[in-house]
Amino acid sequence: MSAVTFSGVEKSFGSVAALRSLDLAVPDHAFLALLGPSGCGKTTALRILAGLELPTAGKVSIGDRDVTRLQPRDRDIAMVFQSYALYPHMTVYDNIRYPLRIRNMSESECRKKVTDVAATLEIGHLLDRFPRQLSGGQRQRIALARAIVRDPAAFLMDEPLSNLDARLRMTMRGEIKRLCHSLGTTTLYVTHDQAEALTMADLVAVMRDGVLQQVAPPAEIYDQPANRFVATFVGVPPMNVLPVEFGRDGIQVAGGVLGLSDDRRTACLKAGVSDVGIRPEDVELVAPNQPNALNGEVYVVEPMGNETLVDVRVSTGRLVVRTRRGFTAAIGSAAGVAFDTHNACFFDAQGLTRVHRAPSKGGE
Ligand SMILES: Nc1ncnc2c1ncn2[C@@H]1O[C@H](COP(=O)(O)OP(=O)(O)OP(=O)(O)O)[C@@H](O)[C@H]1O
Ligand SMILES: [Mg+2]
Structure with missing residues (x-):
């Protein structure tokens, strides 16, 4: 587990400035929600941290390691995507086990890890199924299980609940909060849903047009918004x-x-x-x-x-x-x-x- 830091990170796609000099730190063990409207640069920030995108300028660190130029697999992070990105031809068991393949772990150790994680997320009865045989909420849990199975330094989550119906979204946001709290893993959680950000996060970072507007605990974002944009974006x-x-x-x-x-x-x-x-x-x-x-x-x-x-x-x-x-x-x-x-x-x-x-x- 480690703090995560963006220092002067910029990203342009041609003439589009997706991120303008982003300075942002997620403290060790903290759950930070990156909140902002569509197109403000949230996914870009997450992809740069994951190593799926190179910044135009600046650097990203995990703990005291500068990871800006490291391959994704060398960064010790786990990412949960909006689409879940499960392997359709693999069973649930194999999907969850997949991140352990590069470790020198015996089959019995792997089995124990997978069944422990499955028990935590209450999906033990689904291990022999294929993703197509699951509901959206169940797929979401499999994606989470795959992320936590290998104790990464940080979790990156990109709108992981946006494909679920409103009721399930509320249930899952409580469960993800509990899970991250009990694991204590530093988490960067991207959402455009202010209710998710306020209810789940220790810290909320509000972005607009690639520019960070305010970083503060949820109550402070709500009661002491830094500007009119934050004031009107947060709160329904x-x-x-x-x-x-x-x-x-x-x-x-x-x-x-x-x-x-x-x-x-x-x-x-x-x-x-x-x-x-x-x-x-x-x-x-x-x-x-x-x-x-x-x-x-x-x-x-x-x-x-x-x-x-x-x-x-x-x-x-x-x-x-x-x-x-x-x-x-x-x-x-x-x-x-x-x-x-x-x-x-x-x-x-x-x-x-x-x-x-x-x-x-x-x-x-
Ligand atoms: N590969 C790309 N090529 C060109 N432009 C891109 C690319 N990826 C993102 N952009 C642009 O960068 C800006 C930020 O995009 P990003 O996906 O980070 O937004 P977002 O905050 O995640 O939005 P959403 O809430 O809709 O997912 C947008 O203007 C987008 O069109
Ligand atoms: Mg996005």
């Missing part, structure tokens, strides 16, 4: 962002006025803040035409079972409010919305977060 429904102006009494948003503490106001003015961001769970619905609130119109109400999402259109945009189960309102009816500006964050014109959400809740 996304953070509400609206233009803001600073008046004498507080902030003006969509024609309403909300109170703001003096120190936050000073910090915002100094930083040239242009927009305010507030999460749906931090917004509340109030009666129309109240002081310290904005006025809007209900665009749609979405009951979710345990809660209700209300989309309110205001003069400068929309605000999604997460509210109690059973809430109802007529489409097109007038609504007031309000929020405590301590829970808001403020962005400058470049989208950088210049004033973060206050650490604990407080009234104005």
